[in-house]
Amino acid sequence: MQQSAVSKLSPWIRHRLVTEQEVLARILGAHPTAETISFVQEVFWRSYFKGWLEQHPSVWDRYLVSLDIALENLGNDYSEAISGRTGIACFDHWCAELIQTGYLHNHARMWFASIWIFTLRLPWELGAAFFLIHLIDGDPASNTLSWRWVGGLHTKGKTYLASASNIARFTNGRFEPLGQLTGSAEALTEAYDHPLVPLPPAQSTPIDDAMLLVTQEDCTPQTFIADRPLGILGIVSSTNTGLAADFTQHAVSQASDKLVISDDWTTAIIDMARHAGTNRVVTAYAPVGPVATALAVAKTGLSKEGIELHQTRRPYDSLTWTHATAGFFKLKKKIPQILHDLDLG
Ligand SMILES: Cc1cc2nc3c(=O)[nH]c(=O)nc-3n(C[C@H](O)[C@H](O)[C@H](O)COP(=O)(O)OP(=O)(O)OC[C@H]3O[C@@H](n4cnc5c(N)ncnc54)[C@H](O)[C@@H]3O)c2cc1C
Incomplete structure (x- = not known):
């Protein structure tokens, strides 16, 4: 290749x-x-x-x-x-x-x-x-x-x-699977509609006096959500192993004071927040996926302990996601405007 x-x-x-x-x-x-x-x-x-x-x-x-x-x-x-x-x-x-x-x-x-x-x-x-x-x-x-x-x-x-x-x-002739591949591709179907759900509102300004939580979704959150956090906890799930999991762990650990590998995010976050002497935890907004799910679970547990969990979204995400409601073309048309808004064009 x-x-x-x-x-x-x-x-x-x-x-x-x-x-x-x-x-x-x-x-x-x-x-x-x-x-x-x-x-x-x-x-x-x-x-x-x-x-x-x-x-x-x-x-x-x-x-x-x-x-x-x-x-x-x-x-x-x-x-x-x-x-x-x-x-x-x-x-x-x-x-x-x-x-x-x-x-x-x-x-x-x-x-x-x-x-x-x-x-x-x-x-x-x-x-x-x-x-x-x-x-x-x-x-x-x-x-x-x-x-x-x-x-x-x-x-x-x-x-x-x-x-x-x-x-x-x-592949420059390296592979040629003649006679091995099907010649037709009938589209898959599914019995479900997937309705458009409006983007949840998101904070995009820094939060002070907070502990910073780093996840695999964003390993440079200091650049936009907390200048001087009261501690930086990196957290990754323990479910996966192998090359990709190693990469993720290194990515998160280089951005944090302490790395926790666990599926119990609630306990790890409470311990670190108490250690840092704060009841405010801030993290980069996690889009749909396992991290967002883990944060939703943790938020409930944290609130029972009087600890707030804030997710802060990068302005870039809010700017681009608004146009990602249909096909790529709709966003593509907006690229010049987005680059202009970002001072890049
Ligand atoms: C079946 C399938 C699964 C894929 N799974 C993933 C995945 O899990 N994670 C992932 O990041 N990409 C995925 N892609 C998209 C794409 O293959 C990779 O982003 C790309 O190959 C990354 O290599 P690159 O950095 O050398 O890309 P380049 O060609 O150098 O592109 C520059 C950057 O643009 C973005 N990009 C380019 N093409 C795509 C694309 N089609 N979709 C999204 N972003 C793109 C990436 O951030 C990439 O680093 C998948 C594509 C297919 C067809």
């Missing part, structure tokens, strides 16, 4: 070790606009997916329910797929590459997902979960919605079909 045309920045952007706004500022400051258009649009795809899932949270809830059902009905074909023993050389190669490096080029992700859904005929939720565990840029929004896009659920009825000739062309 030729990888020269990609930045490989996604693990850093996904965990906000570097933000979308910083990447855009750097690229637009260094190159003429005409040369940067496609890269700038790529960065906005991330914002689009995040904003769209935030406003259609039932997609994530439904994905989790369907995943549980699929996990109860696993067969040999699934085991062969996730251990790279399907006999489709390119697919088996990408499977190993994903597990060993935590990264796949966007083309490989699309081909992999397409083969998984249409040739191997496995539930898309299992493939999405497999990616989420192994990708070091694993992201609930980009991942779930990309899998749904390949399967024809995001842009309803429009699927992505991997073909031997396309794979041969973009």
Whole structure:
């Protein structure tokens, strides 16, 4: 696979070790606009997916329910797929590459997902979960919605079909799975509507006299929510292990005074807040996904102890997510205005 045309920045952007706004500022400051258009649009795809899932949270809830059902009905074909023993050389190669490096080029992700859904005929939720565990840029929004896009659920009825000739062309002939891939991709369907839910209002100004909580959703929160926090607690779930989990732990730990690896976030936050002598905890707004769920649970427990948990949203998110209600085109049209509002264009 030729990888020269990609930045490989996604693990850093996904965990906000570097933000979308910083990447855009750097690229637009260094190159003429005409040369940067496609890269700038790529960065906005991330914002689009995040904003769209935030406003259609039932997609994530439904994905989790369907995943549980699929996990109860696993067969040999699934085991062969996730251990790279399907006999489709390119697919088996990408499977190993994903597990060993935590990264796949966007083309490989699309081909992999397409083969998984249409040739191997496995539930898309299992493939999405497999990616989420192994990708070091694993992201609930980009991942779930990309899998749904390949399967024809995001842009309803429009699927992505991997073909031997396309794979041969973009892998310089290294792989050409002639006769091994299905030639048709009938769009997946689902029995649920996913209504648009308005964005919850969010605070975007700093909060004083607070303990700062760092999660994998944003590893540079000091830059916008608390200049001088009374302590910085990093917290990650203990559920996952492996390369991607290691990356996440390092990302969170370098941003905090203390790292806790636990599924009981409530107790860890209460202990640290008491130690810091405050009843205010502030963290970066967590978009739909496991962190948002863990914070919602913790908020209830904290409030019983008289501790407030505030989530502060980056202005960049509020600015971009507002336009992520339909297809990408709607946000794309607003890119010049958004860049202007951010003082970048
Ligand atoms: C099935 C599937 C699953 C995916 N899962 C994830 C995931 O879990 N996490 C994730 O970050 N991306 C995911 N993507 C999107 C995309 O593949 C990666 O963001 C991209 O490959 C990252 O590599 P890069 O940094 O070299 O990208 P570049 O091509 O250098 O792009 C620059 C930046 O733009 C953003 N970007 C580019 N393309 C996309 C895209 N299609 N969607 C969202 N953001 C994009 C990323 O932040 C990236 O770092 C998935 C795509 C598919 C088809």
